[in-house]
Amino acid sequence: GAVVSQHPSWVICKSGTSVKIECRSLDFQATTMFWYRQFPKQSLMLMATSNEGSKATYEQGVEKDKFLINHASLTLSTLTVTSAHPEDSSFYICSAPHRWGKNIQYFGAGTRLSVL
Amino acid sequence: AQTVTQSQPEMSVQEAETVTLSCTYDTSESNYYLFWYKQPPSRQMILVIRQEAYKQQNATENRFSVNFQKAAKSFSLKISDSQLGDTAMYFCAFMKHGSDDSWGKFQFGAGTQVVVTP
Numbered sequence: 001g002a003v004v005s006q007h008p009s010w011v012i013c014k015s016g017t018s019v020k021i022e023c024r025s026l027d028f029q030a031t032t033m034f035w036y037r038q039f040p041k042q043s044l045m046l047m048a049t050s051n052e053g054s055k056a057t058y059e060q061g062v063e064k065d066k067f068l069i070n071h072a073s074l075t076l077s078t079l080t081v082t083s084a085h086p087e088d089s090s091f092y093i094c095s096a097p098h099r100w101g102k103n104i105q106y107f108g109a110g111t112r113l114s115v116l
Numbered sequence: 117a118q119t120v121t122q123s124q125p126e127m128s129v130q131e132a133e134t135v136t137l138s139c140t141y142d143t144s145e146s147n148y149y150l151f152w153y154k155q156p157p158s159r160q161m162i163l164v165i166r167q168e169a170y171k172q173q174n175a176t177e178n179r180f181s182v183n184f185q186k187a188a189k190s191f192s193l194k195i196s197d198s199q200l201g202d203t204a205m206y207f208c209a210f211m212k213h214g215s216d217d218s219w220g221k222f223q224f225g226a227g228t229q230v231v232v233t234p
Contacts, residue, residue, distance in 0.1 A: 032220060043207060043224045044161075091159060095222075102220030103149045103168075103211055107161035 003027060004096050006108025013084055014116055021079045021111045023050075023094030029074040030096035035067075038091040038110075047092075050077040084115045118143045118210050122225035129198045130233050136183075137193045137228045139208030147213040150184065150191045151222070156204040164206070167191065169213075198232045205229050 003026045013019050023033055031052045036044040048058045048069055056069035066088075068080040077096075081088050092111045098104040119142045129135035141150070152164040167175045167184050174182050179196045195202055208225040212218050 034221065036222075038159075043226050044222070045224075046221055049221070093159075093161065095161075097220050103166065103213070105220070105222075110159050110161075 004094065004106045004108045006094055006111055008111060009109060010112045010114075012114045012116065015085050016083055019081045019084055019113060021081070021092055021094075021113075023077045023079070023096070023108050025075045025096045025106070028096075028099060030077075031074060032097060032102070033071065033077040034095045034105075035069065035077075035079050036093045036095070038093060040091075044093060047079075050079075050094075052077075081113065084113070086115045089113055089115045118145070118148075118212065118223045120208055120210050120223050120225035122208050122228050124228045125226075126229040126231065128231045128233060129195070131198055131200060133198055134194060134196045135198060135230060137195075137206055137208075137230070139191045139193070139225055141189050141191065141208075141210050143189070143210065143212075145212050149211045149213060150182075151209040151211065152180070152182070152191075152193045153207045153209060153224075154202075154204045155207065155227075156201075161207075162204075165193065195230070200232050200234065202230060203232045 005024045007022045033050040035047045038044045047062045048056045050056050050069045050071040052071040071077045094108040095105045121140045148169045150167045154162045154164050165175050165177045181194045183192045205227045207227045210223045
């Protein structure tokens with residue numbers, strides 16, 4: 001079946017550095033991808049919608065300059081956490097809808113970000 | 117805006133027994149989808165079951181079934197013959213159907229931790 005690959009699975013970085021997370025659809029094209037954030041023992045919260053060929057749309061309260069999204073191709077979206085701080089430590093998950101419809105989506109395995 | 121409420125933070129069930137997870141939602145939309153996702157310790161999100169709001173028939177997937185009450189805006193999940201591998205966090209989710217920017221976005225509930233004991 002369709003697979004979404006997310007990389008890295010775990011990253012540790014120093015405060016003030018930037019971290020890039022990749023989300024790749026392996027056997028299908030995704031013009032749209034979604035980025036979620038999940039704090040420990042909490043639910044997934046939508047951060048932004050990544051759109052191939054156009055700007056990402058961000059949910060209310062999400063800092064655009066902090067979380068840069070680039071949808072470079074029909075199979076790749078990246079989330080860059082800029083100038084990361086300990087409060088950015090979280091689990092980040094991407095999802096990509098199948099071409100058959102957005103109600104059929106595939107999730108990446110997630111990226112655990114730890115900022116020291 | 118839609119809200120999804122899961123009122124049970126944790127449920128414990130013995131192997132082979134049945135457990136029911138509750139989910140209620142609030143929406144003014146008439147066309148939407150409802151989902152149950154499972155998140156095991158690996159944290160990979162796994163689709164358990166999906167229900168189209170326009171379908172009156174309750175969805176089933178092997179040991180998993182839902183009780184969809186549209187008027188009451190209720191969408192409960194029943195896990196029958198529970199197995200140790202069912203231990204996970206279960207999220208109820210809502211997705212609006214449409215052609216605008218909101219389509220494709222999940223609104224998740226807070227989750228219910230299911231623990232299956234031997």
